[in-house]
Amino acid sequence: MTLFEEINSDIKIAMKSKDKEALAILRIVKALLQNEEIAKGSKLNSDEELTVLSREVKQRKEALTEFEKAGRQDLIAQAQNALDIVSKYLPTQLSDEELETLIQNAIDTSGATSMKDFGKVMGIVMPQTKGKADGQKVNALVKQLIS
Structure with missing residues (x-):
């Protein structure tokens, strides 16, 4: 359906x-x-x-x-x-742990080392979290994990 x-x-x-x-x-x-x-x-x-x-x-x-x-x-x-x-119509939201794992994988994949690589990481993470996580939350976690 x-x-x-x-x-x-x-x-x-x-x-x-x-x-x-x-x-x-x-x-x-x-x-x-x-x-x-x-x-x-x-x-x-x-x-x-x-x-x-x-x-x-x-x-x-x-x-x-x-x-x-x-x-x-x-x-x-x-x-x-x-x-x-x-x-109710959105998919199940990702937990903080799942989100951190996803972001860490994106950081490793892109080879991000500083905030200059923020866009690369977000470009990888956002399509994977579409509808499953709040964009502001993803943004904050990426900044936290990159720095």
């Missing part, structure tokens, strides 16, 4: 259970995927679907952070619920 079909199925379930909040979020995600398909002019592959979902999760996390800074308790719960729903 493709991601698009899975979301359609979950939309039907949300409609039947009258879960208006989940329904609204799922419809937004479906619309984002459809808009990306229209922009591309063809069906999205799984990597492109992950990119769209990762972008949405990142935006939801940023919104949650802003709501917390502003002390908006009413919006924090809503944003957290939306984040949980969208995150």
Whole structure:
């Protein structure tokens, strides 16, 4: 079952259970995927679907952070619920140990010795972690392990 079909199925379930909040979020995600398909002019592959979902999760996390800074308790719960729903469609996130191993392998492969080689390492690591790890977390770990 493709991601698009899975979301359609979950939309039907949300409609039947009258879960208006989940329904609204799922419809937004479906619309984002459809808009990306229209922009591309063809069906999205799984990597492109992950990119769209990762972008949405990142935006939801940023919104949650802003709501917390502003002390908006009413919006924090809503944003957290939306984040949980969208995150459900992403692959299992890599643990810190797995991520460090992956980065260390990339450092060894590229022969990186200083921060000048940061781009080489990131170029190797990011395609392998797509949708499985937060880019900022990867960035921080690469900087830590290179220096």
